[in-house]
Structure formats: structure tokens, C-alpha cells
Amino acid sequence: MNNEKIRSIPESAYDVLIVGAGWSGMYMLYQCRRLGLSARIIEKGPSVGGTWYWNRYPGLRCDVESVEYSFSFDKELEQEWNWSERYASQPEILRYANHVADRFDLRRDISFNTKLTALHYDETTTRWTATTEDQQTVKAQYVVMATGCLTIPKDPAIPGLDQFKGEVYHTSSWPHDPVDFRGKRVGVVGTGSSGIQAIPIIAEQADHLYVYQRTPSYSLPAHNRKLTPEQISQVKAHYDELRNEARHHMVGIPGETYAASAFDLDEAERTQIYQRIYDQGRPFALMVAFGDVLIDEKANKTAQEFLAARIRERIKDPELAEQMVPRDQFAGTRRLCIDTNYYETFNRDNVTLKNLQKDPIKRITDKGIETERGFEALDCLVFATGYDAMTGALMSLDIRGKGGQTLRSKWAEGPRTMMGLMTAGFPNLFIVTGPGSPSVLSNMLISIEQHVEWIAGCLDHLSKHGKRQIEASIEAEDQWVDHANAVAHSTLFPKGNTWYMGANISGKPRIFMPYIGGVGNYRQLCEQVARDGYRGFITQ
């Protein structure tokens, strides 16, 4: 067979190779075309959308409002797209991703069903060679990793899982055809954002639902609703202000900070503010309502108490409610969830909480889940057990930089980057929303646009100055890592056993991976670096 015929990557070399066709990859391709660079996306899936392509579990919505979780780079796109709901559902978000791909004719430069396995840098040619699972190779001057922060599912690592004879699902890679839970006994393992959204919908169908909860989360009702034409017009008329505010806000979502400290107000005033935000269903706003909620343990306690009281109001059985109130957990350091009828679902007769802190899972058998104290026969298992976040996708690849150094060895003690954009020793390799940048602690679309535009500006700078190589300097990287750690340790985040800390993956180094210095501050720092001729980066 002629090998060329089965290549999904038409050329053997590009200026820019982009890995992943989610938001980051699609916008990077758009920017490369604008700069006149030859660029190609390789994407393991059969279509665009990244996380929104793979995640399709019932109830999935974004926790950032649709009008804010959307691209701002094209005014016509912004004006022509109408979101139907305040918090868009996965199918609507995926339609939007497809609309973006079609509108800008992106698909012609995307190789779908093409999985990258290795990336090796050649110092003499200053180019990368990418190898795919089906042994295609392609060279590129620059590579942009647009591989996402929540891409590689966590292995639940429960003994006996392979013995189970019933249906098994993971929220991270849900089947494309609807799953019918009617008449079935279903076990859901995991009560983070994914579990909390899926559980109420599965409960409506299942004969009986058992929820296996190891660590409860705090959750706010989303108060999702249809958007009226008037609301949409209002947003569209003020989009420039809205976006500008988001770009300079702490988390990339406009929201007010009412006081520097939660204790600047008396309890009644403070509760009133928490209640207002809670009634609006705005989890990010709750975290920034008072300047010290994520910094000071006592201030955080006020948020914990407020949220715990709301959980107790929503669950009828007081003893059950106590089991679902998080203990020894700072509010917001584990992601605050938003839900529709999550706690109320536990008032149903066909839903049972399995508290794994009292009765841990022992093993899975061919017929169900055995805990220390009992056994439930199940027809279906649903794992909402999370991700090897932020570094998982990058570390799953054989990436070798200068001197053949592997990324896996460089990051063995935790990720090290210059501003989340590049890592020393790996020239011409950019990362979109990498560890060390605000990424998952922000409105991802705002952060993605900022990173892609910074990378595009950098590529333009290199081309205009006749350079062909850029690399983070080790000194600048060390300084950034120290700075990011210092900022993190001025907050409560490193005290949480969370995926932000890598704590959900056995053997993963405990490092706070996102940058918590604020989206607006971070943007300014990046812009300053560029204005200073890419200070902290070595170009040649």
C-alpha cells in the first residue's frame, strides 16, 4: 500500500504544528493563518471541541455563564451567536465549537483521528519531529500544545474493576448515544463537578441509584434559565465592557469584591452578600466576594458555615445532610460546584448515599460494589472520578527537548514553566494554559485567548527579527516557579487535598499547579515580558 495515501497529515513540514482541536487549538490555527504561517492541527478525536467533544454525560454544563464562556476575538462571531441558556449545556457548547470551526473554515487544516505519541527536538535544525500513533511523522519549526487541562481521566484504581460484568461508564468519555438507565441499579463513584451534575439526571431514570461519596463538595444551585432576547441584546450591546472587565478580573469573570476582609462587615451584612451571590448561582463570585476568603482560615470559615447551612436546608434527613457537609475542607480550595437539584436528589426514595469515609470500597466484583460493611448488586457503574489534571496530557507523551531530555524527567518533581507558556530545555514548544498560568482557576476562554494571542505575538516577533528559536531561560523559569509558589502559599489552596495540587493521583508530586496571582495581573506581566523583548526567554 502507498503510505502517502493513508497519511492524514498532508505535508511533511509546517511552520507550526498544533496539538488538539479544542478552543486553544482552533484559535491558534486562526492566529497562525492571520500571520501567514503554515499550520496544521493534529487531533486524536474525529471532530473539534476537545473536552466538550469527549464529555457528554447527562447534565453536563459549564460553570461559567455562556455569554462569558465564549470567544471574544471576532466581533461578528460574538454578535451572531445566540446562547439559549444562562449556563449552556454540553450539546449547545459543542454546536458552538462546530460553528467556530465552520465559520472560519478551520477543518481543512485539521488532521482528525490522528493521535500524537512523540515529539522530539532537533537542535541542529531547531525543528521538532512529531510522530503519530499510526507512524506518520511531521516536522515543525514550532509546536503548540493545545492539549487541555482536564484530558486524561484518572484511573479509579479500585480492585476488581475489570471483573464487573455490567455496563461501565466514565464521565470523561461518555457514549454518543444516550445511555438508558431505566429499570437499572446504578452506582456513581465520585462527587466532584461531574458527579454532582450527572447524579440528579441519572436518579430520574434509574430504578435505584447508589452514590459512592468519599469527599463531599460544596455546591451552589446554578439557577439556570433560558436567556430572553432582551437579555441577549443587553449583553451584546455591552460586550466590549464585559470582556474588558473579564480580562482584568481576578478569575476572568466579572464579579464584585465587597470588602477586603469578610470581617469588615458584621455577620448579618456578610451573610446577606453570600446569600445574594448564592441566589444568583455564581460560584466564582463567592470566592472573590471578600478579599480574604481564599487567604485567611477564619474568613474562609464564614463561607464554609454559610454553604453548610444551605446544604442542611436542601436535604430533608438531618443525619444524611451531616454526611454531605464537607468537613476539614476550605470552601473554594476544592472547586465549588454548581448544580441543579443535587442535594434534593437525596430526598428521593430511589437514591442512597454510600459514605465511603465510614464504609470504604473494598472491591468491585462481577455483580457490584463490595464495601467493608456490605454489598450492592449493580447493573451499571458510572465513574465520575476526575482527571490527571494539568500535566496529564503532556506527560502522557514522549516529549524530548535539548540533549534528549524528556519532559517526564524534567517534571518528575512537578511541572516547571516560565509563566505556563514554555519550559526551559524545550525550545519552540509552547503550551496553552499550561501549569504556572491561571488556567483552571479562571474563565478558560479568557485565558486561552490571552495565551494564544501572546504566542501569536511571539511568533510574529521572531519572524520579524529573523529568529528561529525561542526558549525559556532557566533563571527566569526558576524565578517564575518561586513566584507562583510564593503566591500560592499566601493562600489556603496548598492546604487542600485537591487535583489542583495533584493530590488525586497516586505518586504525583504535591505542587499547586495553576497560577493564583489573578488573570488581570498575569496578563499585565505577560504583556510586560513581550514589551521588554521577551524578557526571560532566549531567542536566536
Ligand code: N01
Ligand atoms: O473530578 P473531581 P470531576 N473511590 O476530581 C472521587 C471540571 N469540570 O470530573 O476527592 C472513590 O473534581 C473523588 O473523591 P476524593 C472542574 O474544573 C467542570 O468531577 O478523591 N471516589 C471526587 O469526589 C472540575 O473541578 C464542570 O476523595 C473516588 C471525584 O471522584 C474538574 O473538571 C463539570 C475515587 C472526582 O472529582 C474535575 O471534576 C465537570 C475512588 N477510587 C468537570 N477516585 C463544570 O463546568 C476519585 N474519587 C460544571
